[in-house]
Amino acid sequence: MQILIESDSDILHIHISGELDANSSIQLDEVIKDAVQQRKTRILVDCRELRYISSAGVGVFLSHLDDVRSLGGRFVFYNMSSGVFSIFEILGLHNMIDIVKEKTEAEKIFDES
Amino acid sequence: MKVNLTTVCSTRAQEEIRAFLNRYFNDTGLSESDKNQLILVIDESIANAIIHGNNSDESKTISMDIDFSEKRIVIEIGDIGLFDDVLRKEKVEKDIKDIIKEKQKGGLGLKLVYSIMDIVTFYTKDGKSYCYMVKMLK
Numbered sequence: 001m002q003i004l005i006e007s008d009s010d011i012l013h014i015h016i017s018g019e020l021d022a023n024s025s026i027q028l029d030e031v032i033k034d035a036v037q038q039r040k041t042r043i044l045v046d047c048r049e050l051r052y053i054s055s056a057g058v059g060v061f062l063s064h065l066d067d068v069r070s071l072g073g074r075f076v077f078y079n080m081s082s083g084v085f086s087i088f089e090i091l092g093l094h095n096m097i098d099i100v101k102e103k104t105e106a107e108k109i110f111d112e113s
Numbered sequence: 114m115k116v117n118l119t120t121v122c123s124t125r126a127q128e129e130i131r132a133f134l135n136r137y138f139n140d141t142g143l144s145e146s147d148k149n150q151l152i153l154v155i156d157e158s159i160a161n162a163i164i165h166g167n168n169s170d171e172s173k174t175i176s177m178d179i180d181f182s183e184k185r186i187v188i189e190i191g192d193i194g195l196f197d198d199v200l201r202k203e204k205v206e207k208d209i210k211d212i213i214k215e216k217q218k219g220g221l222g223l224k225l226v227y228s229i230m231d232i233v234t235f236y237t238k239d240g241k242s243y244c245y246m247v248k249m250l251k
Contacts, residue, residue, distance in 0.1 A: 019131070022160040023124040029218075052131065054156055055221035062209075063218045083149045090228050091221060092209055 003031055011110060012040045017049030020057030029060045036064055041073020044106050048079035053087055065097070074098060074113070078106040114141065114181045122163050122173040131156055141181050143250070150229045151186060151248065155179075157222035158190045158244055166194020166242070185250055191243035193235070201235075 001018035012035050020028065035043060045061075061075055068075060076098040080088075088094045100106050116137055120126045131152055138148040159175060167173050173192070180187040204220045205227050212220050227233055232247040 019128055021124070021127055021131075021156065022164060023127060054153065054160065055225055056160065056218070059218040059221050062213050062221070063216045065213050066216055083145070086146065086149070087153065087225065090225055096209070096213075 001027070003027060005031060007040065011042045011044055011107075013044045013046060015046040015049070017051075019052040020050060021052070021054040022056040025054075025056040025060045028057065029063075032060060032064045036067050036071070039071055041068045041071040042110050043068065043073065043075050044103070044110075045075055045077045046079055046103070047077055047081065047084055050081070050084055053084050055087075055091075058087060058091065058093070061097075062093075074109075076100065076106040076109050078103050116179050117176065118179075119174050119176040120159070121171055122167045122175055123169060123171050124160060124163055127156060127159060127163075130159065137179070147250070151188075154226050154229050154246065154248075155188060155190070157226050158188075158193070158246070161222055162190060162193040162244070167192070168194075183250065186248050188230075188246045188248075189243055190246075192241040193244050195237075195242055 001016065001020055001024035004015040006013035006015065014031065016028070018024070032043070035041065065075065078100050079102065080099055085094065085099065088097070088099065098106075098109055100109070118130065118133065120130055134152045134155060135148070138151060143151070155177065159177070162175050163169055167175070175193070176191060178189045201223065205223050207220055226246070230246045230248050232245070234245045236243055236245065
């Protein structure tokens, strides 16, 4: 798994590629932990190259969700494959977090919030 | 179509196991969705066995038997370590909103396993613990 971070003054873009599982999710956890500490809580997550996510990967996002929201931020996921989306769907998370098709839609959510 | 796999008790081995399972299920004619869900179930079960059941003790091994037929798939994984039944039930039934509120990282894997499989049972034999799962195929 690889994580690419792109940060502007207001929004943090996280591009994840490869497979996010119990082993690799530790790295993602550090990235999000740092972002929350720096109060960078408007977080766009690009899933175009994300081939697989296990519960450990989903768990990283959920464990920071409350802190992100309490600081006025949110996670917005985009470019998610149907396989990855189905895992969020089975857990009932597709109705609780923002998952959109494209980057423009994702950015629009932040423009409006 | 039966297969047996044995892996070292480390999460570092999981990517390779998924790659093997991907090749195995490609020969079964399963839909992409069924294939992905079954790989997820096995991956989650192995992760639980490695991390929670065996404390990532790399001197140990975990084996899995998969028996695929047209009507059903049977998966057996062991030694999964000694899981607490009460704790397991609490984890599966816990509301996702409470998991978010309590900033929990765990507890989702078993939910996925129980959601996808038709039968999930645990048993102990000769001092080892096993997870036995069945999914009926359409």
